Amino acid sequence: MLxxxxxxxxxxxxxxxxxxxxxxxxxxxxxxxxxLRGKVRAGGGDWVSGRADNALELDLRVTLETDDGALIYxxxxxxxxxxxxxxxxxxxxxxxxxKYAFLNRLLAVGIGExxxxxPVHIIEEIL
Amino acid sequence: xxTRPLMTLQVSVAPPQNVxxxxxxxxRIAPIGGGVFDGPRLRGTVLPGGSAxxxxxxxDGVLEMDLRVTLRTDDGALISxxxxxxxxxxxDVIAAIGRxxxxxxxxxxxxxxxxxxxxxxAYVFLNRLLAVASGDxxADGPIYTIxxxx
Numbered sequence: 001m002l003x004x005x006x007x008x009x010x011x012x013x014x015x016x017x018x019x020x021x022x023x024x025x026x027x028x029x030x031x032x033x034x035x036l037r038g039k040v041r042a043g044g045g046d047w048v049s050g051r052a053d054n055a056l057e058l059d060l061r062v063t064l065e066t067d068d069g070a071l072i073y074x075x076x077x078x079x080x081x082x083x084x085x086x087x088x089x090x091x092x093x094x095x096x097x098x099k100y101a102f103l104n105r106l107l108a109v110g111i112g113e114x115x116x117x118x119p120v121h122i123i124e125e126i127l
Numbered sequence: 128x129x130t131r132p133l134m135t136l137q138v139s140v141a142p143p144q145n146v147x148x149x150x151x152x153x154x155r156i157a158p159i160g161g162g163v164f165d166g167p168r169l170r171g172t173v174l175p176g177g178s179a180x181x182x183x184x185x186x187d188g189v190l191e192m193d194l195r196v197t198l199r200t201d202d203g204a205l206i207s208x209x210x211x212x213x214x215x216x217x218x219d220v221i222a223a224i225g226r227x228x229x230x231x232x233x234x235x236x237x238x239x240x241x242x243x244x245x246x247x248x249a250y251v252f253l254n255r256l257l258a259v260a261s262g263d264x265x266a267d268g269p270i271y272t273i274x275x276x277x
Binding site: 053055078079081084086088089090092101104105106107109111124126 | 213251276
């Protein structure tokens, strides 16, 4: 699926023992794929740590609401290294909806991209 | 998504420690007794101390895997590898794996997502990549075919 996120201004926590922490609150968004589509609920975020080697570690948590009312909790870890245009992620899903239970049983990979109107993640199931 | 081969990792599993029913499922810990890895850019052995797979069998039949192993390359670098994975399949196939019978890895889902940490300058590229792996559960332990995400 293609996931678009709307974020509010970054909360710069600063230098912590594990790196430079910035929090990107997620206030909305949308997702669209062959088997699921809907909106991103407000209340998630991406906890991004800047490492000493300049790569960024992502730790995203969002709640997805499908167009038929199911809630899907999505987490994602990722690695972003702007020096070589590398932005790859490993999403995981949890849901109680029988229709979307297939998401509980798969691993996925994603390509991230920062567009003018916000971050976008292109997510593929690992078959 | 494009990938390229990173390595094949074969580990030997010692008898599991059955922790039993925990709040999220049935927990068992499979200590790793050793192993080998081989790829175009790195090769070596698996150190037995501290290497194990923390397994959780969920109520929906999915086996969650949390593998942590220490790799030692043939030129002496230590690499810490962690990978989260999932294994599931038809009950008869999973039962055959449990009995140690040879099973076609295409008959079940066994995928993991390794991450690496190292301080050795020859291998710092591993700190900067994500990877995916396909597993093949043999009687004496799994074989992982690991690909770098490009």
